[in-house]
Amino acid sequence: MGDYFIKALACGDSLRVITTVTTETVREAQTRHRTWPTATAALGRTLTATMMMAAQQKGDEKITVTIQGGGPIGAIVADANTSGQVRGYVTNPEVHFDLNAQGKLDVARAVGNAGFLSVVKDLGLRENFTGRVPIISGELGDDFTYYFARSEQVPSAVGVGVLVNPDESVKAAGGFIIQVLPGADDAVIEKLENRLKEIPPISKLIDAGHSPEQLLDDLFADHDYRVLQKHSAEFYCDCSKEKFGDSIAGLGTKEIQAMIDEDGGAEVTCQFCETHYQFTADELKALMH
Incomplete structure (x- = not known):
């Protein structure tokens, strides 16, 4: 099947988890916007995180994420609904740099770290919920993690990754969000932190063919989790x-x-x-x- 996400509870239901593969979704975005590799990685990471955030909501709620880090890519905008449908764009799609010191696409340089990440939740009410935090790294996974901790007071770990082929097409994309629920044991959190340091980057796992189910196994080697929902994900625009x-x-x-x-x-x-x-x-x- 195509892209999809899985929602689960882990470690005695003390952690809320979403894992996803978004390779086709990000590929569609790259094709439509003709983004260069570094811009593709930045847009793909944002689309993946936004889709997972929206999947946590209920009913017809929607989420719009805007990232303005002051870098050459300009603004990154993505919105998504609870059905796994996401769309987005970058102001300047033709942005690319040499690989960074870690041998990865230099997303932080493209995004910048002198601005804000803002989230607007359309809850179907008269007033929307808006949260805004400073960009702390520009790598985006860290920035979404910081958003959850600061704006929603939920300790979280966000991993998002995109691999791009030499011909600029998308090779692999996906991510995870793990959130600590009230009452979680400190030992569970410590074990999770250690596990996240051990496993390869999320994009490498997806490139190796790991499905959202296998990503759960990567994150929780003892299989201490239960799947709540499996749902498709796609790039979708409702313009007309x-x-x-x-x-x-x-x-x-x-x-x-x-x-x-x-x-x-x-x-x-x-x-x-x-x-x-x-x-x-x-x-x-x-x-x-």
Whole structure:
């Protein structure tokens, strides 16, 4: 099957866990936005983390993550729903550097560490929940971990990784979120911390063919976990010509007439998925109130 995530409880139900493989999801994003390797890794890590965060929510809730670290990549924006559907983009997709000292894609240099990671949760209420924390590393996994600790007061470990082929296509992508539930034993936390230091990077495990189930085994070698849910994940954008038409209609008659007079129509491009929508002069006239 394609990409999917698994939700589980581990270590006597004292840890909440999500593992996922998002290779096809990130591959779709790379193809649509034509990102260069370092930008692909940054966008892919953000898409993976955002999708897992949204999967923790309930009902029709949505999450939007914006990362503005001050680096050359500009802003990274991703949003996702509880059904594993995620979309996103970077301001500057053509960003790439030599590998860093660890021999990895230099995501921290692309993202920067002089800005903020913000999360908006659309809970279907009049007021959205918004949390914002400083970027502490730009590697993103550490930054999402810091977000959970600071903004939601939940001790967590977030691992996200993307491997890119020499031809700039996506080789492997995925991640995990582990969260400590109230009452968890200190020994459980210490054991987890030690385990996270032992295992290979998440992208290497996925590149070796590990599924979300096998990632659980990698994280909890004693198999002390129980699976709660398995669900598909995908790059999905809900944009449409009708929605963009509504936006154009909101500009007012004067603006729309200017489009007709100057360009004889309009072309709109969705930032999230790069889909182009054409509006003829007649279609624009129909949008006038």
